[in-house]
Amino acid sequence: MKPPDWVRFVPASDQSLLVTVGEEIAPSVHERLRKLLYLLEKERLPAVGNLHPAYCSLLIRFNSLATTHEELEGDLAPLLARLEEVALPEPREIEIPLHYGGEFGPDMAELAEMHSMTPAQVAEMHSSAVYTAYFLGFTPGFAYLGGLPEALATPRLPVPRRSVPVGSVGIAGNQTGIYPSSTAGGWRLIGRTPVPLFRPAEQPMSLLAVGDRVRFRPICL
Amino acid sequence: MPLIHIEKPGLFTTVQDLGRPGGGPLGISASGAADPIALRLGNRLVGNPEGAAALEMTLLGGTFGFPDGAVIALAGSDFETEIPLWNPIRIPPGATLRVGPTRSGARCYLAVRGGIAVELFLGSASTHVLSGLGGHEGRALRKGDVLRIGDSTVGPVRQGGPPPSALAPRKVLRVTNGPQADWFPEASRTIFYNSGYRVTEEANRMGLRLGGAALTVRSGGHMITEGVPLGAIQVPAGGQPIILFVEQQTTGGYPKIANVIAADVASVGQLRPRDEVRFERVDLATARRLLQQQEDLIREAY
Numbered sequence: 001m002k003p004p005d006w007v008r009f010v011p012a013s014d015q016s017l018l019v020t021v022g023e024e025i026a027p028s029v030h031e032r033l034r035k036l037l038y039l040l041e042k043e044r045l046p047a048v049g050n051l052h053p054a055y056c057s058l059l060i061r062f063n064s065l066a067t068t069h070e071e072l073e074g075d076l077a078p079l080l081a082r083l084e085e086v087a088l089p090e091p092r093e094i095e096i097p098l099h100y101g102g103e104f105g106p107d108m109a110e111l112a113e114m115h116s117m118t119p120a121q122v123a124e125m126h127s128s129a130v131y132t133a134y135f136l137g138f139t140p141g142f143a144y145l146g147g148l149p150e151a152l153a154t155p156r157l158p159v160p161r162r163s164v165p166v167g168s169v170g171i172a173g174n175q176t177g178i179y180p181s182s183t184a185g186g187w188r189l190i191g192r193t194p195v196p197l198f199r200p201a202e203q204p205m206s207l208l209a210v211g212d213r214v215r216f217r218p219i220c221l
Numbered sequence: 222m223p224l225i226h227i228e229k230p231g232l233f234t235t236v237q238d239l240g241r242p243g244g245g246p247l248g249i250s251a252s253g254a255a256d257p258i259a260l261r262l263g264n265r266l267v268g269n270p271e272g273a274a275a276l277e278m279t280l281l282g283g284t285f286g287f288p289d290g291a292v293i294a295l296a297g298s299d300f301e302t303e304i305p306l307w308n309p310i311r312i313p314p315g316a317t318l319r320v321g322p323t324r325s326g327a328r329c330y331l332a333v334r335g336g337i338a339v340e341l342f343l344g345s346a347s348t349h350v351l352s353g354l355g356g357h358e359g360r361a362l363r364k365g366d367v368l369r370i371g372d373s374t375v376g377p378v379r380q381g382g383p384p385p386s387a388l389a390p391r392k393v394l395r396v397t398n399g400p401q402a403d404w405f406p407e408a409s410r411t412i413f414y415n416s417g418y419r420v421t422e423e424a425n426r427m428g429l430r431l432g433g434a435a436l437t438v439r440s441g442g443h444m445i446t447e448g449v450p451l452g453a454i455q456v457p458a459g460g461q462p463i464i465l466f467v468e469q470q471t472t473g474g475y476p477k478i479a480n481v482i483a484a485d486v487a488s489v490g491q492l493r494p495r496d497e498v499r500f501e502r503v504d505l506a507t508a509r510r511l512l513q514q515q516e517d518l519i520r521e522a523y
Contacts, residue, residue: 012400012450014397024445050250052449139248
């Protein structure tokens with residue numbers, strides 16, 4: 001079976017295959033990715049291990065003593081061919097309370113100035129958009145949220161912070177995200193949420209999942 | 222259950238098994254032993270399942286009290302201690318094992334007959350230190366910690382002895398092409414495969430930053446973030462390669478010139494700061510053959 005023409009297979013290592021389902025960050029590409037992830041989580045293929053989803057691609061790790069890149073591509077072709085028919089669960093809508101600016105958003109003033117706006121205007125614009133959780137990556141529970149208004153797109157900090165406080169909300173390029181744990185990070189911080197993003201002892205562990213629709217509601221901490 | 226008292230934790234000692242697949246969609250990497258060959262061999266020696274949880278010591282070992290006694294084996298790099306490496310040893314009740322600094326590579330495993338019993342997280346005992354998950358309270362061991370010895374055995378204690386030399390850690394790492402290998406001009410690829418790289422002080426379970434001849438990437442290296450495999454060699458701006466390791470981030474946006482083959486991942490776990498490594502390219506079929514040979518050797522040893 002021939003896979004659809006929008007699929008590209010690249011061996012990323014001797015034990016992993018990178019399946020690219022489109023060449024741009026776009027809702028249509030994201031839907032394919034969600035459907036492929038959904039199928040693979042539901043119908044486990046033999047020898048397949050960890051799955052690493054991203055914007056336009058899924059990295060599939062596998063046991064190379066049990067299968068090969070070519071065999072895996074063959075196993076994936078029928079799944080890819082029926083992606084159109086997959087009915088995904090309705091995306092969940094998640095509202096996240098967010099304190100904008102001040103001590104909780106150390107980069108807010110500079111970011112606002114870069115866009116010739118006031119911090120209040122940035123907060124207004126950031127909280128009026130509906131975001132999509134494209135994928136979780138980087139660290140446990142970190143969701144890459146797409147749908148940032150073009151006017152707020154800002155490059156990363158030239159030098160990343162050594163430590164970003166838990167719950168910080170940042171902007172990097174045309175994406176926004178929330179730090180579930182305290183890690184190093186180069187996103188520009190505009191605020192902080194008191195809501196825990198990742199709780200390993202609970203089900204589900206992560207507040208956000210791939211495909212969720214996310215809104216921020218301004219609060220005062 | 223019999224206990225282990227951590228009297229001195231050493232530099233960085235964690236509970237590790239063979240890692241946890243399945244967390245990728247949540248951004249959780251597999252973690253697991255930095256030298257899975259040593260972990261498996263250590264477990265075989267004491268009659269455990271190969272993937273039983275053991276203690277992974279880094280550069281400097283610890284002091285461990287066994288109030289109830291135990292059967293243990295040390296596997297991996299040669300750390301200073303009074304018992305021989307690669308041999309099952311009966312520790313009498315009340316005795317203490319002292320493990321000192323390394324005399325060879327970065328990591329040595331203390332395997333205990335029955336395994337280390339900790340609560341599993343997503344099916345694995347592995348500590349993921351960065352995110353505070355798994356193992357003993359999601360962190361490296363501290364003085365005063367008490368661990369329990371489990372009862373997961375599959376057979377008798379085996380006859381010890383050094384493992385076959387073909388399983389020894391390598392300083393020439395075999396790699397396959399990374400997904401962006403052709404983003405690097407021929408001159409950069411030649412440099413990568415023909416010069417030695419030094420392991421810097423920034424080398425841990427997340428990744429190893431290397432120092433050496435800088436590599437350049439065409440078109441500035443801007444790419445859409447994608448999933449990254451264990452052993453990926455990514456090259457950020459600045460041109461110094463980084464090997465992503467067991468507690469890696471699951472996705473990344475830097476171009477990857479190469480990827481360490483599965484058979485040589487254990488060798489990465491034995492690299493120390495200031496070690497020099499070189500890279501040798503192999504194709505996928507060779508990588509698979511080398512892994513199969515390695516598997517056969519592991520199964521035949523002990």
